[in-house]
Amino acid sequence: MEDQQPRPPAHRFGGELTRREVVAAAGAVPLAAMLPTAAAAQSHLAGRTGHNEATVTVRTVINGTPRHLELDPRASLLDVLREQLALTGAKKGCDHGQCGACTVHIDGRRVVSCLTPAVQTDGAEVTTIEGIAPDDQLHPMQQAFIDHDALQCGYCTPGQIMAAIACVQEGHATSREQIREYMSGNICRCGAYVGIVAAIEDAAPKMRRA
Incomplete structure (x- = not known):
């Protein structure tokens, strides 16, 4: 008579674990382990700042x-x-x-x-x-951007103007090549670069006289 070995209970309808169930079970453990860590980090941060928020x-x-x-x-x-x-x-x-x-x-x-x-x-x-323009008067750089049509959609223009003012104040607006180099971190997706360079050239001496 053959030995009767106990068989593991069949899963659901007699089938095996699905791949989705295996992945879900494996993912539950690390997620549970992370939760206390996140809570502890939040508590530590609140303690350092002295506020519950x-x-x-x-x-x-x-x-x-x-x-x-x-x-x-x-x-x-x-x-x-x-x-x-x-x-x-x-x-x-x-x-x-x-x-x-x-x-x-x-x-x-x-x-x-x-x-x-x-x-x-x-x-x-x-x-x-x-x-940059108190008393409702345009800054020389703002006026130069208008005069030289140095914008199209206008989305990047505030950042362009702030960078352009800094470019002049840093002493990096002495030539077109230098302006292009020190304005290279500001992207104009409309391609108004010719007008931007011209505006900075125009505004630079006015800013120095102000």
């Missing part, structure tokens, strides 16, 4: 106005400007620091705000396109 207090000056902000330490300067302060001149073009549409100035130095943590502006002065 994990915010950081930032005191900065934006376009001449002192600001006292409670910020998520992960927030980019671009998102804070656009979503929290309604300063929408800086555009979100690529969100990878490659197009220059979000260019602003921090303490007079141009930066791509999409890659700049907002908390880094603590104690600094931020200037956006909204802050």
Whole structure:
């Protein structure tokens, strides 16, 4: 008489585990292991900032106005400007620091705000396109962009103008070749580069006299 070995119970309708069920079961373990880690990291961050919402207090000056902000330490300067302060001149073009549409100035130095943590502006002065022309008078660079038709769709124009102002202030607008080199981080998908270079050439001496 043959030995009767116990057989494993048949799964569902007598079939084997499906590939989907195996993958789902394998994925459940690492996901469960990650959850406590994420919670611990959030708790640690809240402890460091002293707030349950994990915010950081930032005191900065934006376009001449002192600001006292409670910020998520992960927030980019671009998102804070656009979503929290309604300063929408800086555009979100690529969100990878490659197009220059979000260019602003921090303490007079141009930066791509999409890659700049907002908390880094603590104690600094931020200037956006909204802050370069007080008293409703156009900045010489803005007027030059109009005069030389240095824009088409206009989406990249605020970033182009902020970079162009910095280009002049840095002393990098002494020739067309130099302007092209130091404006190469700002992309105009409409191809208005000839007008942009001409506008910077026109505005540079006016800015130096101002």
